Amino acid sequence: MSDAMDAELRIDAAEQFKALGHPLRHRLLFALGQEPATISQLAVALNTRKGNVAHHLGVLREAGMVRVVETRQVRGGTEQYYQRTARKLHFSPEGEKAAAGAILQAVAAELDHAPETLLLSLRNVRLTAVQAEALADRLQSIIDELPDAGPGESRYGLLATLYRPNQL
Template sequence: MRADDLPESLRVTTDEQLRAVSNLTRHRIMAVLRFEPSTITQIAERVGLAKGSSSYHVRLLERAGIVEVVRTRKVRGVTERYYAMAARSIELPDPGEGGPDFLMRHAVADLEAAPADGERHVGMAHLRLTDAQFAELSARLEALVGEYRRLSDPALPDASFVFALFHPKQGDPTERDAK
């Protein structure tokens, strides 16, 4: 792949891009393309889709500039296209107050679809942090993910890592006391 000239990130800025990445099937296709270029047939097999459905979703991602054709080859008179992500990572816009955070919804859907007997580590912690500690933890998590992303080998099984570091909504104390 063209790893040296691949942009570090692609910022989702248009409605077309947002619609493209907010679909669970396309999210799973992007996961396939994260590490190595793949054909429609390979994508369909990995995601468990019909080739026609896989082609449809890949075309939407391509039109939105999220994935791109990185090479082609002739196979029995047919041009086979290999698709890859257009950047190492995708930066999503802030969902805004009350807006759906589809990245977390996709992560939960992927977790629920994972084999029940497979290895998994899921946890949640409630912390009380200063602004400086919050920023430090965020930076350390990003650095850790970056370190392991560089170590990723396409020949190894997929593993997903999801985290959300946020300040939960603080309710009106008088409302809590009234309940």
């Protein structure tokens, strides 16, 4: 059914940052990361109105972050299947900071509706710059090398961040 997703999409244009400025758009991107879905399917999955989904998909489509991968005729209308354009979104360091708030809001909204949470952990630890860089590389490797179990298996969200908070 679906066109193959690009491996990576670089987020660096103003319209892309605007598109990422709303938590529902992040949730749509999460939902469309594995398989295509219609506006109706997304509305049910995300517990929101179809008109709301259609509006936000339009913004994401204009920003080149989702695309229509199939259309079907159903009961006198046309049903469109949307999919994310890339498996991974790559942010510049400035872009990560610009999108962080909306990303965290979207993850919080996903957690509110999640049937289970397997892990939520926050820890502050003192590291050297070399240790912090090695840890970031290790976490990224774990994420990049994690195999997808394929269609039919449950979708899990994974958020990893390593940041240096303001010093007291």
